[in-house]
Amino acid sequence: MINNDKLNGTPNSSFNFYGIQLPALDSVKASRRNVTLTLNEVNGYGFRWRRIQVPDKHSQWKLKQSILLEPIDGYDGPPRIEEFHFKIYPGDILLAINNIDIREMNFRVLDNMLKNMNSDTIELTVENVPELADIKDLEEDNNENIDNNDLNLPQSSLDGTEYKNIPENKQFWLSHKNGYIMCELIERMDNGRVRISIGNKELIVDESDIDKANPFNINGINDVSNLKYINDTTILHNIRQRLGCGLNYTDGGTRNLITILKDDINSGSDLKKLIPKIKGVRRNDMPPHIYSKAQQVLRNIQSTGRSQGIIFTGGRGSGKSYQISCFIEYLINVGSWSKNISPNIVNDVILLLDIFGNSPSIFSISSTNYVKLLSLPVENNGTISGLKIETFLLDTEKLISSTSGPNTFHICSLFFNQIPEKLREELFLNKIDKPKLLGNNEINEEIDNIFTWKKLEEIFDNIKFDESKKIGIYKILGAIFHLYQASATTGDCNRSNFINISHAEYAGKLLNVPVNDLYEVIFKGSLNNDKKPAVSSLMERFKMSNKNQSGIDALGSFIKNLYQEMFNSIVGHINEIFTPKNSTTFITLLDYPGYNSHINLINMNITSDLSDFINNYFNERILELSYDIHFKNAGEFYTSQEVDVELNGPIINPSYVTRLFDTRDTSSKTADIQARSNRKKGLIALVEEESMYPGGSDIGFVNRIYLHYDNCNVIKRDKDKKSFILSHLLNNFKTKYNADNWCRRVQPSKSGNAVVPFLRLIATKDENFSNLFLPILCPKSDSNVQRMRRATQAINTESGNLKYGSGYFSSIVCQADGVINSILRMSSIYMIHCIAPFIKTTINNSKNNLKLSTNDVMDVCFVRKQLKAIFILELIRAYNNGYPERMIYINFRRRFNCLLKEDDNYNDICDDRICIRNLFTLLNLPENTYRFGMSNLLLKSNIFNMLEEKRDTMLSSTMIEFQRMCKAYIYNMKRKENEIKESAICIIQKNYCKYKLTKNDPWIKLFYNVKPLLGVMQHEKQVTEEALKIKNLENENSSLKLSKIKLEERIAELEMQISMEMQNSDDIHKALQNIIDEKNVLEVALQELKDIQKKSTLSTESVINSSISTTPTETVNSSIMEELNELRDNELNYKITIKKLRAEMDDVRRELENVQSTNTILIKKQESVNELEKKCQEKIENILKEKENISKQRNDLNKNFEKQRSELQALKNENSELRLNNSKLRKDFDELKLSVVPRSTTDLTSDNLQNKRELEKKIEELEDELEESYEKNEILNQNSNRLMLQIEKMKNQISREMEQRENEMVDLRHQYNKRQKMFEEQIEDLNVSNKGLSNQNRLLEEKVRLLESEHSENEMRQSNYKFEYNNLLTLLRDKEALLSHERENSDSKKLLSKYKMLLEDAEHRITITKKSNVSLEMELSDIKAQYENAISSKHTAENKNRQLKQDLATSEHEVTLLNEQVYKLTSQVKQLIEDKKQENILKAEMCETIQDLNSIIKKLQDEIQSMSSDINYHSKNCVDRHKYCILELKVKELESKLELEHNQNQHLLAINNLKCDEIEKYITLNESSNNTLDKERMERKHLMDKISLLNEDIARFTKHDLDNKNKINNLELEISVMTATIQSVKSDLKLAENRANALNNVLESRIETFDDIEEEEEYDIQENIINEDDGQISNDV
Structure with a gap:
């Protein structure tokens, strides 16, 4: 590193200006270029793409959506100049396609645009960003997957914290690569874009990427149909929330259940604890569980008495078999079973079928390989009375393909590894060291631990299998092991033989057949007794194709069919033992092998086989069945009931894919070759045709698929020539099929057809095999085999006897139709959708699997695809829009009439509708929750549940009383029984006492000893006679069995002959039709020749011009087709957006309906409240009136009281006056006393005092x-x-x-x-009917009298006949004794016995031949009549041909002129061809020179690279001093400038911050004032704006749809006109060429005939001359 101090110490760095800054760095320049790419059959245009979010500097570094490209084949090394404009490099961002800007284009429009590109070249405008070159986490096959949005965001957590900061109106789910996440909606933009925010980031995404979120309180509910906003993400989030809480089940309506199987499945004891909690509970009170569905099915079958069907859907490893076992376990613990069958037998039967029909696979240790219909018959009292099993589509290929993987059946490993030693020696299995049938499988050890030999023997004993049947099964399994160990030589089967003959001998010993018979059956398809091979007429067609089956294939087909018949016999024996005869109602469970379409999601090189192809086809049929049940049949029901309900199904109809599989070849009888080639055929028809063609192969089959379905989006090419890619389950999963050995497996087999007659031969020799194969060799009328034969006959009659090529797939389609028809017969069908949370495999080293998020509960993307595959969103919307509960009016009134008991007036109403309507008005039900149909009442499920609750509350008291009465009745009955028992005990005790007294009496002892001997003596004769009769009947039965087997063989031969003759008649019919078609063609040709005569030479010139000018029309057609495809794609996108908007509108409508319903209910309640108020006011008025009356009465009472008071005062006054008077009187009396004599004073005073006191x-x-x-x-x-x-x-x-x-x-x-x-x-009607019945009764009485008289006469005749019969028997016995005496004495005894045997055989043969001759004569007469009609039609056709030949002779002159013109044209064409050849030669030379130049350039480039590496090395190691000094000076200058600019920036930032603070203050004031106004306005107009926007969008979309439809119609009209003109021109050209060729052939034939005639004439002349010379010589001699 360079030291900064040293730099600052230089003289140039002494200045230091303030504000000097360094210049800003330039951004990385993204080079923009145009790239032209060519179309490839395998990789398309050689690139894949995805969406990413890139920060944009022009928009303040906000994330911007862009499209990143990457080459499919990868890229190594630096870019080359010659490939710069012809190749995609890592880090390229797409800007335009064919000069069309795609930066603002919708994601789905771009995807459809790239898919529908059909041109050979494409021009892209690309911009390279080197920073994006390191992004390499693209998946291999996600270049066209719509669900991969590639928005690499974290997965949404299960907590509700992310809801808190976002208002409820703006909560949305954003779907991305890892799943989904909560986001906030900011604004809606144009072109279907939306601005959202996730945390602190803002994104612009498509509107289809977001879904409305539900409130936090609703998430995790039991039923998904009760959500407020229903879309894919809300359904998935609800399931995920429940799964995080440990709840594996969620309801999707009343008849759909979604189950997710986890690793930590609850144990059996934990599940059994739930059974008593769910038993007898109502539907509304039960949680979503498999047990609740079982309870619902039981209740429905007990209440209605109709059959119920349950379908378990899902892929491999999703847990269908586990859910079926849980369902059956609930029925075992809850349901009542009859004495014929114990509940544990059902589990034993299922386990036995799993041992024989299951095998390990990639996704599970035990996966089912057959379709199983398990039906439990239910009687009228609700008891389960038996078991019935039907099996279809057993994949027997697992036996032969065991060497390629762990695919053998469980019985094979269990039989070879755990069989006892005695059986091993008896079956010669000790001679096999390493069985080829098992292969090298590691999973067999785990299977041996699960399934044991003891368990299998216990199951056989429980199911009541005899030892003979067991031994027969063991022998056949041992024979299969030995036959596969013997193997066969390669080459033609007629010339091949066994390699290991010893193992073949062991197989013959086990089957009681010599090796030669095995050789004849396996390699020649015939038995020693038969002169002709036991094969169908299809083998003759197969021989006509110059093909033949190899020896290994013949052996494999024999083994597969033998195992198939053994499996069918086991199922037949189970049905014979456990199925009741008279049963009409069933609980049927459908189990089938799930789809393996998700196998390509694992990063393994695994391809699917023909068996996977068949299983996926059956899964598509089940998907079509669910579509028909929920949408098609429901729509038909609503139309029949005249109820308007909108049921919007999925955009892609499942029947499209199923018809792509099984569309039949209806053009086989047409003579037009173009019609045959143009009509599309299904993949089944293509395989069969290719297998029957002389040069057919697997590569040819794949090429024919691409030829027929080149423009199909479902089928796509692959790199391998023998493989193709097919999308399944509504285009959610793509599977890669390898078509290796498909044609070989489809071809008919002689050995496979010879298995049934071979089993008949074995059954006659061994009792074990006869007991085992009785259900197959002698099937009942109700058996599955007979039903399949009738179904095939019905299908053949419906299709007009159109036969498939080999019959292999006809059986598959027929069996699938039979299963689906049996399910559709059920009155109610339940769908249980099993979903796997992760992709799991049984392979140990599964590091190449999908990247699973171990922290999460499930793989969200994988579960989303599974939910889309079963169109759960459309099902729930249809459930909410429709009325799932349906009842007849009478039944509804009977059930809910208890709610009207309070009002007796309603019980007298005769019309049920009026009564029900009155009930609904009383209950205040909203009108949108029910509909009145023509015959049924339609209800929502919540209304039905509410009515059931009210009914239960009403009937609870009556039910309690009824139970009390029942208990009292039972108690009284038991009491009476106890009384009877007590009396019986007393009688027995008395009798015993008497018996003790008479016990030792000798006469009684003698009586008891003699009495049983008398009965024995009487019955001995009867026993002997019955034993003789039984022996005679057994002998007759054995003879009849042998004769029956012979007759069946003869019938089979006659059926073969009849089929051959029927085919011959069909061929004759086809020949007649071909003649008629040729006749029609010739008539058309005549008319066209007449037209051409009128047109003359100008028509030929117009034809030439039109043929030359076809190229611009083709270009126009191609451009029109491209526009059409674009319009279709746009239409699809519009449909998707319209569907979303409709869903939102439906949600809004539902909310409005709910609001309206609540408003109506509130209005009704308000009316009732108003009425109550009125009543209360009236009561108050009455009370006030009463108060007034009371006040009046009170006043009156007060007045009376005052009057009485005044009277009392008057009385008191009087009383006071009386007292005064009394006092006065007393005083007077005292005075008188004083005046009396003094003697009596004392006495008087005492008396007065007493009187006074008394007074x-x-x-x-x-x-x-x-x-x-x-x-x-x-x-x-x-x-x-x-x-x-x-x-x-x-x-x-x-x-x-x-x-x-x-x-x-x-x-x-x-x-x-x-x-x-x-x-x-x-009464009048009854009287009339009674009169008629009385007359009938009289007639019947007379008939009874006549019959009684006839019966008496017959009895008399019978007695006479018996007497005569006894006489005749005596005479016969005498004659037989005489004959026996004469035979013993005679010498010709042996001769007579031989002659008798010969006579009996001859008579038997004569009768058989007579019958066959009669049938053959009848058929021959019919064929002769048809032949005579054909000859007559042939004569008429010959006459017409003569007339046509005459007409052709007249037109020969004109054809010569045309020949001249054609000759000129051919000369011109030859010249053009020669010119093109010269040009091609020049091009080849140029290519060679270019290759040489390229090699020279490569050499030069290598030299330049070596030189450049040397230069770089020298430049790195050495430094120029002068340059170094200059660079140091420049660095100092730059540092000074940087400092200046830095100071200036700081000053400006300070000023800017002050201004920003002021602006923010003003903004806050404005915002606060505006927000208060806006909130009030927005709250008022929010709903109106939403509705107006939705209406405008709908109007806009409808206008766009109408415009698009008009454009499409115009374009289709133009295309039809163009195609009509092109076809007319082509037909004229073809006719002219055909006529020219015909005339040339005629002329050449005529010239040859003239030459031959001239040569013959010359030869005759020469012979005459020679003869004359010989004659002269002879005369001379």
Whole structure:
């Protein structure tokens, strides 16, 4: 480093000016250039792209969206000059495409623009930024993935802290590469852009990248349909919140359940604790769980009595089988099972099928390889009465492909590794050291730990499998091991043989068949007894293609079909044992192998095979089924009920991909070759055609895919020639298929078709095999095999007997149709969507898997793709828009009539709709929650739940009383039983006592000893007779079985012959159709020839001009097609945006509807409150009136009281006067006493005193009585007044009640009169019907009498016949005895037996041949009639051909003129070709010289690089002193300038800060004043602005749609006109060329005939001359 002190010590650095600064550094110059790229079949244009956010210096370093490019093949070394304008380099940013600026373009528009580029070259305007060259975390296949936004932001946390600082109106979710994050909306911009802020950063993104967020209180709810704002991100966030809380289940409506399987699955004991909590609970009270769905299904099937279907969807490793086991476990613990089946048998059956049908895969240790329909029949009382299993699409390829990976079935490893030693020796498995069937699999050890041999034997015992069946299964498995160990030679199967013959001999011993028979069946497809091979007519078509099957393929197909038949026989035996005969209602569970479309998300070089192709096809069919259930069938139901409901499904219809698989070849019978080539065929038809063609191959099949689907966005090319890329599940997952050996697997096989007759042959020799394969060889009418045959026949009749090429995929399509039709028959279908949180594999070294965020609960992007694949957003929106609860009016009224018990008037209403409407008005339900259909009532689910709750509350008291009565009844019944038991015990005790007394009696002992012997003697004869009958019947049964097997073989041969003859008739029919088509073509050619005669030579010149001028039309067409594609892409983008806006509008409408409904409810409540107020006011008025009356009465009472008081005072005055008088009298009396004689004074005084005292007492008593009487009078007056008031009130009430009752009586009279009339009419109808029934009864009685008489006569005849029959039997016995005596004595016994056997065989053969001859004669007669019709049509066609030939002869002259013109044209074309050849030669020479120059340039460049490296080395090691001094001076000058500029900047910054402070003060004042006004205005106009904006957007989008549609229509019209003109011109040219060629051929043939005639004439002349010479010589001699 250079020291600054030394620099400052120089004389030039002594100055120091204030404010001198250094100049600003220039920014890195981004070089802009134009790049032209060419189109490649594999990599496109050779680059991939993504969005990034780059800081822009022009906008104060805010983040700006730009598009970063990167080459696909990578780049090594420095850029080269010759490739600078023809290659993309790391760090290039895209600016324009074909001079179209894309910087302000929407992301989806740009994506569709790049996808639909069909030109050979593309011109890009690019700007290179070296700082971005190190960004290299692009994924390999994400160049066209719309979901990869590449906004590398952190994942949103599960906490709610990010909600706090953002207002609720501006909370949005931003979707990015790692998932989603909370952001704040700042403003909406033009061109579909939005400005948002994340933390302290501001971004500009597309409007499609953000979604409205729900409030924090709503997140984590049980049902996703109850969210306020429904979109992809809110659904995903809700599921993630629940999963973070340990809740693995979320509801998506009443019939959709979303499950996520985690590693830490709850144990069985923890889950069993939930069962009693969910048992018997209502739907609204249950949490989202698989047990709650099982409870809902049980309740529905018990209440409705109709079948229920459950479909488990998801990919491999998503936990479908675990959810099915949980569902069945709930049914085992809760449901009631019959005696025929125990609940644990279901688990045993499923485990047995898993052992035989499951195998390890990349995603799980035990993955299903077959489709399984498990149905549990339910009786009327709700008990589960059995089990029924149907299996489809078993992937038997796992047996043969075991060497490539861990793909063998579990039974193979379990059978070979854990079999006992005795069985191993019996099955000769000890002769195998390393089985080829198992391969080198490491996972087999884990499987052996899971599935054990003891468990398998226990399952066989529980399922009631005999030992013979077990031995048959073991023998077949051992034979499969030995056959695969024997292997076969390469080459043609007719010439191949076993390599290890010893293992083939062991297989033959196990199958009780010699090796020669095995050789004939496997390599020639025939048995020794048969003269013809047991193969179908498809093999003859296969032989016509000059192909033949190899020996290894024949052996593999035999093994696969043998295992398939064994698997079907096991399923058939399970169904025979456990399926009931009469069952109509079922609980069906559908399990199938999940999709593996997410295999390409793992960074492994793994491709999918044909079996994965079939499994993904079935998954697409299930996706189409869910679309039909939720959208198509629901829409049809709403239209039938005349209810307007908008159900907006996904933009991409799932049927598009399924039809891409299974579209049939309907153009096979057309004679037009162009129509055949132009019509698109499905991938199935293409594989089959390629497998049957003579030169068909896997590469040819892939090329045909690209030929038919070149412009399809679903299918894309790959680098490998044998592989192609196909997008599945609504374009969310892309899978890479390798088509290696596809055509070989699709081809028909002789050995595979010969398996069933081979099993018939084995069954006759061994009882174990006959017991095992009975369900296959003798199927019942209700079996799965018979159903599949009927389904194939129905499909053939519907398609007009259009057969597939090889029949391989016809069985697959037929089985898929059968599964889907059986599910659609269910009354209600439930969908359980299983979703995997991460991509997990069973491979140990899985470092190349996807980068998983270990801190998070799930991989958000992967889960988002899975949710989009099942279109969960559209399902929930359709659920909210529709009315999922549907009930018939009568059933609804019966169920909820208890809510109307208070009002008896409603029970008399006859119309159900009026009654239900009155109920809804009473409950104040809003009108948007229900609809009245034609026959059904449609309700929202929350309304139905509310009605159920009210019903339960109403019926709770009655149910309690009912339970009490039931308990009392049961108690009384038990009491009576106990009484009977007690009486029985007493009787038994008495009888025992008597028995003890008579026990030792000798006569009784003798009686008890003799009595059983009598019965035995009587039954011995019957037993012997029955044993003889049983033996005879067994012999007859065995003979009938043998004859039946022979007849079935004969029937199979006859069916083969009939099929051959049917094919011949089809060929004849095709030939006739070809003749008719040729006739039509010739007629068209005649008309065209007549037209050409009129046009003359000018038409040919116009044709030439049009042919020359096709190139500009092609360019115009290509440009128009590009514009059309752009318009379509724009239309798609508009549809997506319109869909989002519609969703937002629906949310707003829902909110408005909810607000309106709440307003209506509030209005009704307010009306009710007003009514109550009126009633209260009336009551108050009445009370005031009563108060006035009471006050009046009170005044009256006061007046009366004053009157009485005045009267009392008067009485008191009188009383006082009386007292005064009394006192006066007393005084007088005292005076008198004194005047009396003194003798009696003492006596009188004593008497007077007593009298006085008595009078005083009496007076006091009288006064008391007066007071009491006064009080009583007051009380009586009060009571009388009260009674008068009550009497008046009662009179008023009685009068009112009388009026009401009179009105009710009038109504009741009217109703009863109506009912009486109705009943009278019904009685008349019943009388009429009774009269008819009585007449019928009389007739039936007469018939019964006749039948009884006939029965008696028949009994008499039977008795007579029995008597005659016994006589005949005696005569026959005598004759048989005589014959036996004569046979024993005669010598010709052996000859007679032989002749009899020969006669019986001959008679049997004669009958069979007669039957076959009759059928063949009938068919021959039909064929002869068709042949005669064909001959007649042929004669007519020949006559017409003669006429055409005459017409052609007339037009020969004109064709000669055309030939001359064609000759001129050909000469001109030849000259042009020669010129082009010379130009090509010159170009080749130029290319060689260019290559030489390039090699020379490379050499020179290497030399220049070596020289430059030397120069750089010298320049680094040596320094020029003069330059060094100059540089030091320059550095000092620059430092001084920097100091000056720095000082100036500081001064200016200080001034600027002061001014900024002042400005900020003024701004704050303005903002505070404006904010107060703006807030009030914004709060008022916020809702109106939103609605107006949405309406304007909708109007704008509708205008754009209309304009685009008009443009598209105009362009389509122009294209149709152009195509019509081009086709007419091309057809004229083709006709002219065909005519010229035909005439040339005719002329050449004529010239050849003339030459031949002249040569023959010359030869005849020479012979005549020679003969004449010979004659002369002979005469001379």
